[in-house]
Amino acid sequence: MKITPIASDSMGTRSMATFVETGDVRVLIDPSVALGPSRYRLPPHPLEQEKMEEDWERIVESAEKAELLVITHYHYDHHNPSDPEIFRDKKVFLKHPAVKINKSQRMRAKYFLEGIRDLPETLEYSDGQRFSFGETVLRFSPPVFHGTDSRLGYVTEVSIREGDDCFLFTSDVEGPNTTEQARFILKEDPTVLYLDGPLSYMLGYRYSQACLGTAIENMIRIIRETRVERFIIDHHFLRDLMWRERIQSVFEEA
Structure with missing residues (x-):
């Protein structure tokens, strides 16, 4: 299994876009990228705008290679309704647009689905589902909170398993904080974990x-109770200038 981060907060833009290749299938998760309108009272720098454009080009290139595209929720740093063509002839797995979803994401999901219309080869609502492609298995969590409660809606976590290797992508859990968020991680027992860490910049x-x-x-428990060998903490967490100090005990445990 080969895992390639395409864009992320630690790489200069708001995104978790990730490309995963197994012996059976190529998967692009959350193909989008954005910038914060203001960070520490500063607007995006022209270099950030340039980086976002470069990252989007890389996402489009990855989408061309992928057979499967995954959307874990309907925030603009995780889905891009402005370029539906990347979904043409793809197998698409979406967070359900009408179940366990807040008003804002429901409206965005409706607009997005209208935009892609009949472009995908197939379209599946992925919440809590399992899909197999040869020896590769994709599992999606039931909807879990985007963060600590339902105000910002729900997301789906996803694992990709090939043999003894398991990659787990949490999407926007901002933690993990809840039992449900952590339960899926512990159950899937990943060897590589890509975690959206705490919202500590707020x-x-x-x-x-x-x-x-x-x-x-929860992070310490994951280290102790799973086979995780590579533990990536990014996205919301890397917006905090003091990120390392915030979780010193996790570094010590690792």
């Missing part, structure tokens, strides 16, 4: 110290 505003503590406890 600590004391939209994210409490208690939530950070729970996320740290």
Whole structure:
């Protein structure tokens, strides 16, 4: 199994776009990229705009190679309704557009589905489902909170398993904070984990110290109780300038 991060916050843009190749199939997860309208009271720099354009080109190139495209939820850094052509003749797996979804994402999902119409070869709602392609198995979690509660909606986590290798992509769990978010990770027992870490750059505003503590406890538990060999923590977490200090105990455990 080969796993290639295409774009991410640690690489300069808001994204978790990831390309996964197995002996059976090529999968592109969350093919989109965005910029924050303001970070630390600063608008995007022209170099960030340039980087976003470069990342989108890489996403399009990866989509051309992929047979399967996955959308875990309907925020614009995870799906791009402006370029439906990347879905042409692909097998597409989507977070359900009408179940376990908030109003904003429901409206975005409706617009997105109207845009892609009959372009995909197949389209499946993936929530809680399992799909096999040769010796490769994709499993999707039931919908879990985007963050600590339902205000921002729900996402699906996804694992890709080939033989003894298992890659797990959490999408926007911002933690993990909840039992349901952590349960899927522990059950799938990944060897490579790509985690959307704590929303600590909003600590004391939209994210409490208690939530950070729970996320740290869950990360340590994952290290202790799974086969994880490579543990990537990115996305919301890497927007915090003090990210390393926030989870020092996790580094020590690892």
